[in-house]
Amino acid sequence: MTAKPKGDKREAACRELRERIGAEKVRDDEITLVTYGRIRQGFDTMWPFRKPSLVVFPEAREDVVETLKIANRYKFPVTSVGTAPIMLGTTEGGIILDQRRRNRIIEINTDSGYAVIEPGVSFDGLTSALRGTGFKCSVGTMPGPGTILGQALGRGSQSFTTRYLNVIVDLEVVLPDGTVYSTGSSHFKNVGSHLRYGPYPDLAGLYTCAYGAMGVITKAAIRIHPVNEASRIHFAGFDNYSDALDYVKDLIDNNIPEHTFIWNWHMYLTWPLAPSDLEAVMPQVLKSDIRKPPEGTPYNLVSSLLSGYKEQVEVYEKVCAKVAQKYHGRVFSDEEIEKRFPATMAGFRQQYGDYHYRESVHWSKGRFAGWYVFAEPKDMKEIEKFAVNEFVKFGKGINPVNYYSHPFDFGRSILLRISGFPDPTDIELRKKISKKFDEMYDVALKKYRAIPIRPIGSDRAGTYMDVLRRIKKALDPNNILNRDAGLFEEGEL
């Protein structure tokens, strides 16, 4: 880790910043600094406390440009963050660039199907704005107040990722020297954000999963999708993951669902819980073995959003039923789901009916410990068994063990995201889990050809990381951007 900037340098940078962008956008009071000192996954004592020197709240793109230029000149580390839990490490003595005040929805283009947003726009903000437009955006498993860009840049799991690898069409980026450019079609004067790349290489990809290390995003165009004449969620239950995955693949291969998710029973029962349901459902789940659902409770529930013209959806439903039978599954009617798993149904109704989040207390169980991998379908069947068995070894103290799994890019790659909820104050257990996860990533890569969703150390990525390092050095020669943030290991540049 780079040494903390000295006091005189800090004061000079702070003074200059205040003059250039306005004092009200720059905070260095002790209370602000300590409350931003441990924002990784909440105030989590498992991670180092790194008090910034300044927290900057830009209100315009130019504020970001000025901040980066000054930071670059003083070689001040900058970490760009949004709202909601982050996976990023911040830098001791650095600047935190909190773009929450930049929350305008600049354009909703229903002709081409994209929305241009500032980095502070939340899922709640965009899903509200889209009501009545006949369009919807992809939603995922983050809380509604979470920023869209935060999740999109991390290639998070979202509804339309069944079809597309991510939701980004175009990004406006500021580099440490103050250069501003757009990665897609909007870089050309008077051209909208309809095309991700062309005639040049796809540079938006450079900022996806880069965790802010390559540039600061100040604007983004994301995909939005038409709300079709008819839509409904189809449910099918399966006794094992293998059958559920074959079912999902079959549907995707035949262009049936808009998107489709496989949920394990711990997750579909507890994810959408409101506080009022918590006591009724959670106690049974907490003492259960994830591998053995109660009689009549399917091990996996597959939700498939079917949409299109009314006639089309009716046919899709019949196809889903036929395919479910082919893979030993059982169709669950809305009435049955409503009766047996009311919280589940309420969650799906909100997410797929209103196209926004169920405000649940799922995450309040504690900080989750999550393990995420991508693999080809046949490998994922083995990985699911492996991961579930490893999670069972942690004991019931980490229940519920929630997982969901779904295709990306029409099923070329399958995601499995499995997590447990250890007591957040049990640091020893959480460290043990974290260590175990690293071992599991190794096994998953070597034995099952699975790629982790987050960086796992440059020693395992070889020349890929070499190239990234070269690009990083060219764009950010002073290494000021998100230097402890996850793409590169601390201090490795």
Add this chain to the structure above:
Amino acid sequence: MKLTTTLEDVQAAASRCLRDGRCTYGPWPENHPLCPIYWHDPSFTFSGGGYLFLILALLDNRINFDQSIANFAFSCASCIACDNNCSVIRCHEPYVDILDIIRLLRSEAVKRGFVPGGIAKKIYDEVKKTGGYGQASSLKLPDKIKNDKADTIFFAECSHTSAQKDISRAAVRLLEKIGSPVSQFSESGCCGSTLYDFGFWEQLEPLVKANWEKMKPLKDMKFVFINPHCQEFIHKRYPEILPNFSGIHHQHISQLLAGAFKDGRLKSIKAEKVKVSYHDPCYLGRGLNIYDAPRDVLASLSGVELVEMARNRENSFCCGARVAGNYVPNLSDDTARERIKEFEGTGTDLLITACAYCKDHFQKVMPAKDRGRVKDLAEFVDERT
């Protein structure tokens, strides 16, 4: 929250905060900004979660307790919006709300001798000097309705605000018009809500105990409140503070008035047309879930048309009166001005509220010529019946 709760007791619950800002705004799809300090100066620090993280930082010895922490702790408007929108914290031991945890921070500050200047210091000094709080209301019930054996007890014991006296008098006139016998709980004293809210907990317990001793023989009677802060505090907090508290029957004056209109004991006699907006006071609305009664009362008044502000009922925006710290300059008055701006946007003639703090504070930030446009519900009903 029990007065013996410590910062360590809330550490695990506070650490569940997801840092997602859910505590700052209302439900989807309106997503109205509701937390005054966040609205004023959006940052994670200035949110319910920011207060929780500050406590965690204090417990982790990352910051020293000093006067600035007191100023910050008292800068929260105590409007309950955070607790209405975040259900995460209260799901964990000791099962308390974010605002309770902020009050706990205030009480820790006070214990260490850090009290912000202004109204908080004034109250603190009064409490230290007199051992209690609350000026005599000098309110006398008219002989026509005064009956010490009546089963309705009028709770208007203190008069902390200038508005309170006028509201009390209007309420008494209304009780007289209704004609049912009432008795008065006390002519002076305090329920303790301000001491609780401001973290003056050392002085709170004896006061609350003494009040309960007076109340106990009357617990089967119906207490009628004009100040929602008193009502909320006695109804919700006395049981947490006093192990032997057994609950009282309680009603806000708006509920009593709504009933009186309904059964014909009170009649609207002035029919002059007027458009009004109603400001839901935080403690009457989010605190006690009383939203319909004031609106029912307004609907019972001839010629009165209610035009709702965009932020209403559980998504009402605070008046800012209870901001007693100065960590964010002008927060208290700017909050009131923001609400007044929203009222002006409705194009109505009058802003009706049902809390003395709200009335006082709105009037404070309005030009002198407009102050008459803010009225308490009791005063407004009194004028038209």
